[in-house]
Amino acid sequence: MATDNPLTRSAIGLLCYLVIAYVVRLIRWRARSHGRPLPPGPRGIPILGNVVYMRQPEMWRAHQRLCKAYGDVVHLSVFGQHIVVLGSQQAIVDILEKQSASTSDRQQHALIELSGQGFNFAFFPYDHRWRRHRRVFSQHIPSTVPQEQISIQRQYASLFLRKLHENPADLRDHIRYVFSATIVKIVYGVEVADEHDPNIALMAKLLAALQGFDSGRMLVQYFPILQHVPMWVPVVGAQLRELAEWRAAADEVKQVMFSKTLDDVDHGRQNTSVLARILQELDEEKDVNVAEEQAIAKNACVTAFEGSADTTFSTIQAFFLAMSLNPDVQKKAQAELDSVVGPQRLPDPRDKASLPYVNAVLKETLRWHPVAPFGIPHTTGDDIEYRGYFIPKGTTFVANTWACMHDPDVYADPDRFLPDRFMRDGKLDPDVRDPNDFVFGYGRRKCPGKAFAEVQMFTIIAMVLHVFDITPPLDESGQPIVITPRVTGSFVVYPEDCRCTIKPRSAQAEALIVGAAGESSTG
Numbered sequence: 001m002a003t004d005n006p007l008t009r010s011a012i013g014l015l016c017y018l019v020i021a022y023v024v025r026l027i028r029w030r031a032r033s034h035g036r037p038l039p040p041g042p043r044g045i046p047i048l049g050n051v052v053y054m055r056q057p058e059m060w061r062a063h064q065r066l067c068k069a070y071g072d073v074v075h076l077s078v079f080g081q082h083i084v085v086l087g088s089q090q091a092i093v094d095i096l097e098k099q100s101a102s103t104s105d106r107q108q109h110a111l112i113e114l115s116g117q118g119f120n121f122a123f124f125p126y127d128h129r130w131r132r133h134r135r136v137f138s139q140h141i142p143s144t145v146p147q148e149q150i151s152i153q154r155q156y157a158s159l160f161l162r163k164l165h166e167n168p169a170d171l172r173d174h175i176r177y178v179f180s181a182t183i184v185k186i187v188y189g190v191e192v193a194d195e196h197d198p199n200i201a202l203m204a205k206l207l208a209a210l211q212g213f214d215s216g217r218m219l220v221q222y223f224p225i226l227q228h229v230p231m232w233v234p235v236v237g238a239q240l241r242e243l244a245e246w247r248a249a250a251d252e253v254k255q256v257m258f259s260k261t262l263d264d265v266d267h268g269r270q271n272t273s274v275l276a277r278i279l280q281e282l283d284e285e286k287d288v289n290v291a292e293e294q295a296i297a298k299n300a301c302v303t304a305f306e307g308s309a310d311t312t313f314s315t316i317q318a319f320f321l322a323m324s325l326n327p328d329v330q331k332k333a334q335a336e337l338d339s340v341v342g343p344q345r346l347p348d349p350r351d352k353a354s355l356p357y358v359n360a361v362l363k364e365t366l367r368w369h370p371v372a373p374f375g376i377p378h379t380t381g382d383d384i385e386y387r388g389y390f391i392p393k394g395t396t397f398v399a400n401t402w403a404c405m406h407d408p409d410v411y412a413d414p415d416r417f418l419p420d421r422f423m424r425d426g427k428l429d430p431d432v433r434d435p436n437d438f439v440f441g442y443g444r445r446k447c448p449g450k451a452f453a454e455v456q457m458f459t460i461i462a463m464v465l466h467v468f469d470i471t472p473p474l475d476e477s478g479q480p481i482v483i484t485p486r487v488t489g490s491f492v493v494y495p496e497d498c499r500c501t502i503k504p505r506s507a508q509a510e511a512l513i514v515g516a517a518g519e520s521s522t523g
């Protein structure tokens with residue numbers, strides 16, 4: 001008989017095992033899903049699933065098309081991982097806001113630790129440890145921005161004006177500098193002199209690592225087993241070496257910046273930074289695990305730096321590009337500043353309520369160029385139901401923030417930069433969809449630096465418009481170069497080209513720039 005053959009017996013045994021495993025899985029799935037289907041979506045290819053939808057240029061446009069074909073809640077599967085694309089405000093609010101007790105988790109993968117990002121609580125699972133980090137962050141960078149932090153933002157914004165005046169061609173470096181230096185001063189109390197300061201170089205390494213982490217090109221993200229491959233293996237070995245450099249950069253930043261602040265505190269030097277305060281409070285507290293609390297403070301501070309430096313850096317580049325492409329908008333904002341603030345002083349955050357059009361410029365910048373077109377994807381920690389569909393625990397939600405910001409039914413002509421769409425009768429129109437409710441994310445994971453970022457970006461935009469004219473860049477023969485707005489990056493995006501010509505609006509404006517630099521104690 002054929003079954004006497006041990007090979008055949010093993011094959012039959014394996015087959016029986018597979019059939020039983022399949023049936024058990026099916027029964028369990030039925031029990032969990034109660035027969036409800038997954039949301040609709042395109043058919044995938046074996047093993048890879050719908051990977052093609054997760055790796056393509058301008059993925060947000062591709063997802064918008066996907067939602068047109070299948071509806072605003074679309075199921076994809078990539079290497080067996082469930083992904084649900086959310087393509088409308090309704091679906092995002094229903095799932096990420098209203099069910100946020102279940103949908104605030106993050107997908108965990110080997111790359112987070114391997115790339116040195118294990119400290120960043122933006123990537124933590126939704127658990128007790130995340131809550132402790134987030135609480136420390138929100139106590140010290142609260143939603144009502146303290147006056148002391150506003151003053152530091154203003155001081156560095158003034159310095160930014162002077163740097164732009166002296167060397168407008170280095171726009172990008174100045175933007176990088178102003179946001180990095182401000183957060184480093186607020187969080188660690190460390191003064192960063194200029195773009196060439198070693199602290200900036202240190203932080204730049206960390207940001208390069210974050211951008212690499214985001215890029216999706218690291219193979220260990222998809223095949224964690226590859227982390228055990230020897231370094232000499234082509235391609236993977238080179239990636240593992242790169243990851244080791246990123247880890248070293250993250251450890252260095254954490255340690256160097258922490259030690260500077262600790263040294264100030266230990267030697268009684270004046271330091272009123274977030275970290276110094278936390279360390280002083282810990283000194284006075286009894287019954288706390290100081291090492292554990294210090295580790296949380298260290299993580300929260302570097303997370304603040306990472307959360308702040310790139311998002312604002314990208315948004316303000318988009319602002320300069322938008323201004324050089326839209327002279328009418330610029331003139332209108334300048335007219336408002338002239339009439340409300342006048343030529344004798346610079347605007348400041350207290351003018352915010354009296355400058356609706358400048359507010360509209362900021363809103364339109366955030367809408368036109370959402371820096372994180374998909375936010376940071378959430379994951380569900382429980383099986384959930386939506387519109388009769390079953391969404392299993394562990395599903396990752398990709399919320400198409402970009403699509404909500406470019407919905408032609410909400411924003412006519414969405415690719416155009418039109419701050420007027422937020423205005424009615426000379427005031428901000430409360431009935432227009434507010435980009436601030438989208439671009440900073442959703443539910444319990446919503447950006448905790450939102451208020452801080454809004455005040456800082458408003459201050460910079462208002463100050464820049466008050467004293468500078470921004471026009472297109474010129475070529476060697478003095479002719480304007482026409483820039484077509486395009487972005488680079490994947491999960492965080494940056495304008496590909498934001499070159500422009502920046503000149504003081506008048507002699508009086510120039511005096512304000514120079515005078516403002518005198519106000520700042522830095523640089």
Ligand code: HEM
Pocket residue numbers: 121122123134137141303304305307308309311312315371372375376377378439440441442443444445446447448449450452453
């Ligand atoms: C243009 C400015 C900014 C934008 C557009 C932005 C956007 C975002 C988005 C989309 C998320 C993910 C939210 C979610 O998971 O739903 C996020 C998270 C976060 N942001 Fe921001 N952000 C900005 C500025 C800042 C600043 C200035 C800070 C710090 C001072 C900051 C700190 C953080 C942190 C710590 C998280 C992680 C929150 C968590 O997972 O619990 N962000 N941000």
